[in-house]
Amino acid sequence: MNTSEPKERDHSQESTWTLVFLAWLIASVSALGALFLSQVMGIAPCVLCWYQRIFMFPLVFILAAGLFPFDARLVRYALPLTVVGWMIALFHVLVVADVIPENIRPCAQGIPCKDQQIEWFGFLTIPLLSLIAFSLIGLLLLLTYFKASK
Amino acid sequence: MKKRVQVKKDVQIKREGIQLKKTLFIGSAVLLVLVFVIGIFLYESERLDKSAKAAAENQAFLVREHAPRLGPADAKVHLVEFFDPACGTCREFYPLVKDLMKANRDKISLSLRYAPFHAGSDNVVRILEAARKQGKFWETLEAVLASQPFWAPNHKAQVELLWPQLGKLGLDFERIRRDMYAPEIDSIIKQDLADAKALNVTMTPEFFVNGRPLADFGYPQLKKLVNDAVAKAY
Numbered sequence: 001m002n003t004s005e006p007k008e009r010d011h012s013q014e015s016t017w018t019l020v021f022l023a024w025l026i027a028s029v030s031a032l033g034a035l036f037l038s039q040v041m042g043i044a045p046c047v048l049c050w051y052q053r054i055f056m057f058p059l060v061f062i063l064a065a066g067l068f069p070f071d072a073r074l075v076r077y078a079l080p081l082t083v084v085g086w087m088i089a090l091f092h093v094l095v096v097a098d099v100i101p102e103n104i105r106p107c108a109q110g111i112p113c114k115d116q117q118i119e120w121f122g123f124l125t126i127p128l129l130s131l132i133a134f135s136l137i138g139l140l141l142l143l144t145y146f147k148a149s150k
Numbered sequence: 151m152k153k154r155v156q157v158k159k160d161v162q163i164k165r166e167g168i169q170l171k172k173t174l175f176i177g178s179a180v181l182l183v184l185v186f187v188i189g190i191f192l193y194e195s196e197r198l199d200k201s202a203k204a205a206a207e208n209q210a211f212l213v214r215e216h217a218p219r220l221g222p223a224d225a226k227v228h229l230v231e232f233f234d235p236a237c238g239t240c241r242e243f244y245p246l247v248k249d250l251m252k253a254n255r256d257k258i259s260l261s262l263r264y265a266p267f268h269a270g271s272d273n274v275v276r277i278l279e280a281a282r283k284q285g286k287f288w289e290t291l292e293a294v295l296a297s298q299p300f301w302a303p304n305h306k307a308q309v310e311l312l313w314p315q316l317g318k319l320g321l322d323f324e325r326i327r328r329d330m331y332a333p334e335i336d337s338i339i340k341q342d343l344a345d346a347k348a349l350n351v352t353m354t355p356e357f358f359v360n361g362r363p364l365a366d367f368g369y370p371q372l373k374k375l376v377n378d379a380v381a382k383a384y
Contacts, residue, residue, distance in 0.1 A: 021171075021174070021175065024175075025178060028178075028179070028182050032182055032183075032185075035186075036186060036189060036193075040190050040193055040194070067171070067175060068172065068175070069168075
């Protein structure tokens with residue numbers, strides 16, 4: 001009984017670790033992808049893209065720091081970033097989809113946020129990719145939170 | 151006894167688990183960076199292929215009668231620069247290009263083409279073209295580039311801020327204001343932008359030496375391309 005207890009806990013920690021690792025992978029791919037689009041392909045990021053970057057880039061480091069040694073409390077630090085980033089991404093998607101009216105768009109200056117340079121498979125735009133990434137990271141972090149608090 | 155062995159085993163499993171996780175993490179990080187770097191190479195080589203091909207196919211788009219030209223018309227090396235008056239790198243390259251011209255006097259000529267990608271910089275091109283009608287193109291260009299930080303705050307060209315910077319050139323501002331929206335200037339800008347697109351010019355400045363695009367952007371690379379062309383032609 002005594003020996004199986006810590007083993008049991010170890011096992012659940014194993015799977016929460018994997019969840020955070022996956023979240024880190026998604027954040028890293030998103031960050032590197034964003035850098036590739038702007039620095040290599042020369043697509044200038046608009047204002048909303050910058051705000052999403054502000055919330056995505058630190059996730060790469062916060063999640064990595066929480067992996068070694070594993071600390072489930074990282075959810076407390078990473079989730080607020082994810083939620084705000086997710087909201088900005090959602091706003092951006094709605095701007096692109098023309099749901100949000102002209103006058104409350106914050107991107108009057110410089111690069112228009114509505115113009116989409118990339119549309120993979122006819123629907124996958126950069127802000128949509130961002131929204132998907134933030135959603136997945138958020139879900140993984142929530143799962144981590146519930147598993148760890150059990 | 152049995153219990154202690156079990157605990158020892160657990161500790162060992164745990165240690166192995168951490169090692170595995172670290173390997174997984176570092177491996178993924180290295181893989182991601184590797185994919186990124188390979189992606190850069192693939193993308194750049196494809197872009198270069200494309201622009202070299204576009205330049206080869208579209209030589210006619212490179213040289214236009216209307217483009218301002220410096221240096222002897224019979225020079226065997228022809229440098230074409232697509233530039234944006236509001237672009238900071240173009241400003242930095244201007245004296246370097248002048249040095250190149252000086253170093254290869256009589257052997258090289260320069261054509262300037264407009265690629266006003268920045269907001270509002272097409273109006274600056276209009277002023278340049280209107281000044282050209284008064285025979286003051288190059289002086290105006292130098293003044294425009296020199297004073298760029300004053301009239302292009304935040305990469306946005308503002309003509310109102312540019313006027314005071316051109317005061318010493320003896321330009322007839324009334325005439326410039328009248329000339330700058332002439333239809334022939336419209337068509338020059340339109341033509342240059344269309345040619346830039348056909349030649350795959352997406353960033354400024356972009357240089358072509360005897361029709362060959364600059365493979366890797368930078369002054370040493372430009373100098374080498376020019377010197378090679380001069381050595382080949384003379």
